[in-house]
Amino acid sequence: MRTPAGTECKYFYGDYYRGRQQEECRLLAPSGASWTRDLCRTCPVPSITRANACEFMVLRAEVTRPMATAFQRRVQVRAFCEKTQRAGFDPHIGCGECHPLPPVFEVTK
Numbered sequence: 001m002r003t004p005a006g007t008e009c010k011y012f013y014g015d016y017y018r019g020r021q022q023e024e025c026r027l028l029a030p031s032g033a034s035w036t037r038d039l040c041r042t043c044p045v046p047s048i049t050r051a052n053a054c055e056f057m058v059l060r061a062e063v064t065r066p067m068a069t070a071f072q073r074r075v076q077v078r079a080f081c082e083k084t085q086r087a088g089f090d091p092h093i094g095c096g097e098c099h100p101l102p103p104v105f106e107v108t109k
Contacts, residue, residue, distance in 0.1 A: 003040040011045060025061075028075070033063040036073075043075040044091075051092040054099060056083040059091065 003012045004023070011027035025035040027045060045059065057079055064076045079091035086095050 003043075003046070004037045005040040005043075007040075007046040009040070009043070009046045010049060012040065027059060027061045028063065031060075031062055033061075035063075039063065039073060039075055042072075044077055045075065048077065048079075048091045052094050054081070054094050056081050056098050057091065057094060058082055 001009065001012050001014055003009050011025055013022075013024050013026055015022040023037065025039070028035045028039075045061065048059065058081075060078045060080065061075050063073050065071075065073055077091060078087065079089060079095075080087045081089070081095040081098065084095050084097045086097070089095050
């Protein structure tokens with residue numbers, strides 16, 4: 001569904017049927033974080049899902065306040081691979097185990 005920021009996100013839910021204005025982020029809802037519309041503007045999740053469509057990657061998000069911008073809240077995303085049981089990798093790229101590069105892109109010496 002299209003977020004208030006204008007990007008597609010599978011975790012955003014909006015119910016506008018017959019004048020309703022219910023909106024929520026289903027990625028942040030289990031953690032109990034208070035979601036507001038302005039978080040969609042700086043959220044990295046839509047770009048992560050466009051860059052990496054791994055079926056084994058699980059995203060966990062939380063709302064933080066970085067020290068540089070103490071007044072503005074941001075969404076921080078951590079990734080976990082269910083297949084390799086690894087965490088702490090760049091979610092845009094993936095863990096590197098689930099989807100190996102095709103032989104065309106491998107460097108040979």
